Structures are given as C-alpha cells and as structure tokens.
Amino acid sequence: MATIQSFLMKKPNSAGLFPIAIRITKDRRSSYLFTGQYIEIKFWDDKYKRVKKSHPNSKRLNNLVAKKIAEANDRLIDSENQATSQSAKKIKKKIIGKTKMGFFEASELFLSNLLKRKKFNQHYNQEKRLDIFKTFLGSKKLSFTDLDVTLLKDFKAHLLYERKVAERTAINYLLLIRTIYNFARKEYHVDDRNYPFGKGKIRIKFPESEKIGLNREEVQLLETAEELTPAQKHAVNTWLMSFYYAGIRVADVLQLKWSDFIDNRLYYRMGKNKKLVSLANPEKVEKILDYYAAKRKKKDDLIFHYLEGTNLKDEKRLATRIKTINRNLNRRLEIVAEKVGIEKKLSMHIARHSFGNISGDKIPIQMLQKLYRHSSITTTVNYQSNFMHKETDDALEKVVNF
Structure with missing residues (x-):
C-alpha cells in the first residue's frame, strides 16, 4: 500500500526559505509533489508534519497542505482499486496530471x-x-x-x-x-507543449574544443626554472606532479599523502570516479618528494601543504577549498610562464593536455586509456585525436612539397 505524507525539503531557496512538499511512497520507492509554499525551518513541526502555530499564516498553509493530501488520497484510493499495481511515480502522475511548477x-x-x-x-x-x-x-x-x-x-x-x-x-x-x-x-510532469529543444528548435551541439598542451622543451623550462618565489616553486611542483602521472586532476594531486607511495609506486583512488589507480614513480617524481621530505612528520601527512587544516571528510568544504587553491595555482603558473618564456596558456588542467601532446601517437591507445583512467576507450580516442597529427601532416607534406 502507498503512503502520502507532507514534509519539509532540506534545500532552501535564495531567500533562505524551505519548500513544503508531499512524499508518495510505495514499495520503499518515493516520488515527490511540490506545493509551491516556502517557510523558515523554525516554523516546521517535523513530529506532526505541519506548520507550527507560531507561523503567521499557519492555518492557511496547513489547510492548503491538508487539502492537497486529501485530494491525493482520494485519487490514490481510486488508483489502488484498479487491477494493476502501480509505482509511486505512476500514482503521482495520476494524482497531479500536469503540475503548475515553474x-x-x-x-x-x-x-x-x-x-x-x-x-x-x-x-x-x-x-x-x-x-x-x-x-x-x-x-x-x-x-x-x-x-x-x-x-x-x-x-x-x-x-x-x-x-x-x-x-x-x-x-x-x-x-x-x-x-x-x-x-x-x-x-x-510539467506542461511541455512549448518544449523548445529538438529538431527545428534549439539544438545542443558543442563546438570542437581546442586542446593545446606544452611540448617537451616547454616542460623542461618548468623543470629548470630558477629565481621563483616559494609560492611559484610550489605551484610548478604541483603542476609537474600532475604531469608526471599522466595528468592527475588537481583535486587528487592536492590530497596525495606520503602513505600513498609504497615500494616506489603511487596508489590512490580517483576523486572523480573512485577508481583505484597504481602507477610506478618516475625518477623525476622522486626529486619532488625529496624536496618536501624534510617537512614530513607522519605517514598520513599531505605531500603539498595547501589543504593543511582542512577537514578532508567535509566534502563540501573540501570542494570549495580546492576550487580556491586551483585558482591561485593558475595565477602563479601564469606568472611563471611569463618568466620562463612560455607563450601558451599554463594552468593545472594543461598538465593533462601536455601529457597527451607529448605522447601523441607514440603510445598504444589501450595503454593511454589506462594512463588516463578512462572508462571507455572511445573517450581516449576522442581525447587523444587532439594531439595525433603525424598522419595528416605526412599527407599534407606529400601534396604540397613539390
């Protein structure tokens, strides 16, 4: 049997008010109806599932919610008297038909x-x-x-x-x-008579994106850069760490710990898709680890200092901090690029493009899929096509070089 109950949703709107909604549950699956009414959380009585009397319009709001629940129950009884069993979503559709939700x-x-x-x-x-x-x-x-x-x-x-x-x-x-x-x-089940997307309407088609990475010589300029401030040196080391491991995303680089390195290998779980990854340490990584080894106190210490003092289990706070750190790293990398004479855009994300650019068509696509940690080889083919130019270059040369 299905149940219908009012509740207060946990996400406030821009004014800090919370929406009152109705939950339909059947076979442990729920679907939701939106009432269009918002209140402050202090005015909701969660025990009795109603607006508290202290709210100036409590009577009107409770009557409105009660009316909606009564109407829903009437239609629910009709739907349950039918021969076929229906899901919470189908019951909801019968109850509301087309909603006036904006x-x-x-x-x-x-x-x-x-x-x-x-x-x-x-x-x-x-x-x-x-x-x-x-x-x-x-x-x-x-x-x-x-x-x-x-x-x-x-x-x-x-x-x-x-x-x-x-x-x-x-x-x-x-x-x-x-x-x-x-x-x-x-x-x-909103009214979609004027649905604006599709053939002859608004088409969602992305233009081809330009992916340009650094070449060998430009990466070497970063590796040998001198007269950098401490902040700029840390930014370069963070970028290089990402590059040396085939473009690890900045969020993962910033959370690397000493305990992630075992027997000259890196073991870490990707933040984006939670895949477990193991890669051998390139010799150049050892130089970066040596640079920070003196500050190491415990095996669970972070390699880089940026997230020190941040609760890594607070995912929302962590995401905000990483966004800010990434922005600051990119500013410092732009300054470094100007210092060493790199004219291309330099950012943390460019480390991944740079690995792709230098690998070109030298590495089998199946191996690149593993290095990039892609779930589908199609993703790898599409990504790497931005950096594989040898065949087209040779074809052009054969035609115009006469």
Missing part, C-alpha cells in the same frame, strides 16, 4: 539533488549560471510554457554579445536549462 522551482529541486549526490563543484557552477539566467529575465518566476525558442535564442545572444562568453560556454547554459526542463518533465 522553471525556477524545478531548478531548486535539481540543485538540491546535486547536493544530495555530493556534486559540490557542479552545484556551485550550475547555481551561478541560473543566477545569470534570472538576471537576464529580470524575474525569479518563469513558467515552462513561457520558456520557448525565442526566449532561449535571445538568452544565447545575450551571453555571446553582451556577456562576451565563448560559444561552448553559451551551450553549457542551454544544456543546463534543457536538463532541468527534462528533469521536471520526468519527475513532475
């Missing part, structure tokens, strides 16, 4: 789900993009029927020509809007 109400729920899944960086980035969309609209209200092709084309033009973002960045905004729209269609 785009930004759906976006709050979407962002809340990101937090539940501990996608903190993604949550931060998507929340900022939605704030920019609100600013463009000049409103925090938007119905799905008003979210049409014309509006999205105007928004894209605003991003490209007023905010001066790159084409790929503009597409990321549209992709977020489509993701939230599809989320609301699937979970809350």
